[in-house]
Amino acid sequence: xxxxxxxxxxxxxxxxxxxxxxxxxxxxxxxxxxxxxxxxxxxxxxxxxxxxxxxxxxxxxxxxxxxxxxxxxxxxxxxxxxxxxxxxxxxxxxxxxxxxxxxxxxxxxxxxxxxxxxxxxxxxxxxxxxxxxxxxxxxxxxxxxxxxxxxxxxxxxxxxxxxxxxxxxxxxxxxxxxxxxxxxxxxxxxxxxxxxxxxxxxxxxxxxxxxxxxxxxxxxxxxxxxxxxxxxxxxxxxxxxxxxxxxxxxxxxxxxxxxxxxxxxxxxxxxxxxxxxxxxxxxxxxxxxxxxxxxxxxxxxxxxxxxxxxxxx
Amino acid sequence: xxxxxxxxxxxxxxxxxxxxxxxxxxxxxxxxxxxxxxxxxxxxxxxxxxxxxxxxxxxxxxxxxxxxxxxxxxxxxxxxxxxxxxxxxxxxxxxxxxxxxxxxxxxxxxxxxxxxxxxxxxxxxxxxxxxxxxxxxxxxxxxxxxxxxxxxxxxxxxxxxxxxxxxxxxxxxxxxxxxxxxxxxxxxxxxxxxxxxxxxxxxxxxxxxxxxxxxxxxxxxxxxxxxxxxxxxxxxxxxxxxxxxxxxxxxxxxxxxxxxxxxxxxxxxxxxxxxxxxxxxxxxxxxxxxxxxxxxxxxxxxxxxxxxxxxxx
Numbered sequence: 339x340x341x342x343x344x345x346x347x348x349x350x351x352x353x354x355x356x357x358x359x360x361x362x363x364x365x366x367x368x369x370x371x372x373x374x375x376x377x378x379x380x381x382x383x384x385x386x387x388x389x390x391x392x393x394x395x396x397x398x399x400x401x402x403x404x405x406x407x408x409x410x411x412x413x414x415x416x417x418x419x420x421x422x423x424x425x426x427x428x429x430x431x432x433x434x435x436x437x438x439x440x441x442x443x444x445x446x447x448x449x450x451x452x453x454x455x456x457x458x459x460x461x462x463x464x465x466x467x468x469x470x471x472x473x474x475x476x477x478x479x480x481x482x483x484x485x486x487x488x489x490x491x492x493x494x495x496x497x498x499x500x501x502x503x504x505x506x507x508x509x510x511x512x513x514x515x516x517x518x519x520x521x522x523x524x525x526x527x528x529x530x531x532x533x534x535x536x537x538x539x540x541x542x543x544x545x546x547x548x549x550x551x552x553x554x555x556x557x558x559x560x561x562x563x564x565x566x567x568x569x570x571x572x573x574x575x576x577x578x579x580x581x582x583x584x585x586x587x588x589x590x591x592x593x594x595x596x597x598x599x600x601x602x603x604x605x606x607x608x609x610x611x612x613x614x615x616x617x618x619x620x621x622x623x624x625x626x627x628x629x630x631x632x633x634x635x636x637x638x639x640x641x642x643x644x645x646x647x648x649x650x651x
Numbered sequence: 652x653x654x655x656x657x658x659x660x661x662x663x664x665x666x667x668x669x670x671x672x673x674x675x676x677x678x679x680x681x682x683x684x685x686x687x688x689x690x691x692x693x694x695x696x697x698x699x700x701x702x703x704x705x706x707x708x709x710x711x712x713x714x715x716x717x718x719x720x721x722x723x724x725x726x727x728x729x730x731x732x733x734x735x736x737x738x739x740x741x742x743x744x745x746x747x748x749x750x751x752x753x754x755x756x757x758x759x760x761x762x763x764x765x766x767x768x769x770x771x772x773x774x775x776x777x778x779x780x781x782x783x784x785x786x787x788x789x790x791x792x793x794x795x796x797x798x799x800x801x802x803x804x805x806x807x808x809x810x811x812x813x814x815x816x817x818x819x820x821x822x823x824x825x826x827x828x829x830x831x832x833x834x835x836x837x838x839x840x841x842x843x844x845x846x847x848x849x850x851x852x853x854x855x856x857x858x859x860x861x862x863x864x865x866x867x868x869x870x871x872x873x874x875x876x877x878x879x880x881x882x883x884x885x886x887x888x889x890x891x892x893x894x895x896x897x898x899x900x901x902x903x904x905x906x907x908x909x910x911x912x913x914x915x916x917x918x919x920x921x922x923x924x925x926x927x928x929x930x931x932x933x934x935x936x937x938x939x940x941x942x943x944x945x946x947x948x949x950x951x952x953x954x955x956x957x958x959x960x961x962x963x964x
Contacts, residue, residue: 360777391735391762422704422735424929447930448762449704451797457930464673464929484764486799487930616737616777617760617770617800 351385420445664698733758
């Protein structure tokens with residue numbers, strides 16, 4: 339089995355649609371993934387914005403199997419597989435690697451806070467050695483505002499030295515450009531692929547040597563973000579950058595996951611898309627109305643929205 | 652099946668011993684639980700200090716089964732069953748309830764931060780309705796320094812109103828006495844049992860109307876903490892309080908879980924007790940030496956330590 343090409347470009351932590359009883363909708367996820375792939379967006383399924391932490395390992399395995407059965411391309415997939423219990427992380431990572439996924443995005447164990455780099459090194463080492471598969475490509479997931487457990491530059495250096503073949507890159511969702519720039523400066527030349535966690539850093543990232551971005555709002559603004567990615571070296575780049583920033587700002591002012599689901603519900607005409615799992619809650623109607631108003635004012639339109647309805651008649 | 656009496660007194664989030672390959676040692680856990688029960692300490696297995704977050708649901712189910720097979724008393728058990736994915740929480744909670752455990756200690760879903768009381772209410776409601784068993788007794792676990800997700804007084808009020816039979820109490824590990832006092836003041840009269848998360852608050856807690864405490868250091872100082880609990884209304888209480896505070900202070904100045912395991916290893920003569928799962932690390936030898944020095948200076952001795960060795964010859 340040959341290895342897929344390294345992932346690059348724009349990936350989306352794919353929103354997970356739920357049925358009215360809050361079970362995941364495999365059909366809805368397949369539809370959404372198809373639309374994203376068709377627009378050129380890679381599939382970082384089971385990310386923070388996928389409500390992955392709210393799903394069991396068994397649910398995530400079943401969803402991944404459904405995507406593969408629907409012939410979505412594993413070489414464009416970077417499922418999130420990190421967990422507090424390394425046993426859970428190993429199980430889902432192994433499943434992803436055997437399915438041919440090009441990479442996995444791995445949160446550190448995130449319950450205990452203030453842990454040492456030595457402890458986090460051991461956690462990643464135990465995962466890599468537990469999976470024990472040369473095809474494994476690990477992307478380290480740095481998202482301290484949510485996880486509370488940062489991935490330091492020193493940790494990356496140690497992991498790269500110990501597992502140069504497996505440690506492939508990182509997603510930096512710190513929102514701290516200086517940190518993203520430091521990751522690129524220190525490690526990109528050695529083949530460590532850095533993805534900023536927002537399209538706001540896509541243009542500066544590409545200019546600095548990042549390979550793309552993994553961004554939640556690609557769920558709802560794939561077309562414009564891909565246009566920026568494809569034209570980043572043209573004179574239009576800065577205007578495209580301003581445009582995607584504007585749309586992101588509208589979503590970011592609200593609870594993002596619920597706001598994105600609201601937008602898909604509105605654009606697809608399928609209100610089932612509003613469902614989120616606890617501890618998240620859907621937008622209040624006043625928030626939803628304000629979201630629609632601002633998006634309308636910004637001439638927003640979601641491409642392929644009509645293909646996303648999974649529950650309505 | 653009649654209901655066990657309400658839990659009260661001193662409970663310990665029981666340390667989980669691991670084998671050299673980091674699998675849990677059921678034999679070691681049984682030995683430790685036996686020693687705790689013999690001293691009068693209840694079993695809050697699978698707590699923060701049990702490294703419960705670092706174990707899979709299957710591992711925790713198997714350990715609970717081993718404790719029951721060893722005839723440890725379920726009416727003295729309050730296993731931790733909270734999880735980010737409600738499906739995992741339901742599975743382990745149902746297992747505990749069917750085993751006859753007197754209660755379960757339930758963390759809120761702890762990945763997403765800044766979530767609303769409405770979202771947390773739904774998470775607990777989904778757990779309670781998913782388990783659907785009248786014997787279920789839920790203790791809410793408030794530990795914001797670790798979980799990052801507080802259990803507010805407003806949330807407790809809503810849950811008590813919706814599920815008066817199932818919502819039995821709380822463990823308050825905020826370290827904020829004012830919050831513990833407020834929980835007692837607002838809800839204890841209605842049968843809501845408050846356990847401060849440290850023996851430092853045992854005496855003031857009992858004086859205010861709390862029913863005991865759930866404290867990590869009961870793993871290593873059960874005798875003295877139980878003595879304080881039994882004699883809290885005697886003239887010796889304040890001196891006993893000062894004594895347990897002193898011992899706790901020694902452990903608390905170090906990474907607590909690793910320090911407690913080091914103390915058990917030292918006192919039992921079984922170095923296997925040192926093992927922790929990533930992302931935790933065992934104490935450095937210099938820290939361990941300082942711990943032993945301070946405990947020796949404090950005339951510390953762990954009761955029943957000789958029964959705890961599980962791995963040595």
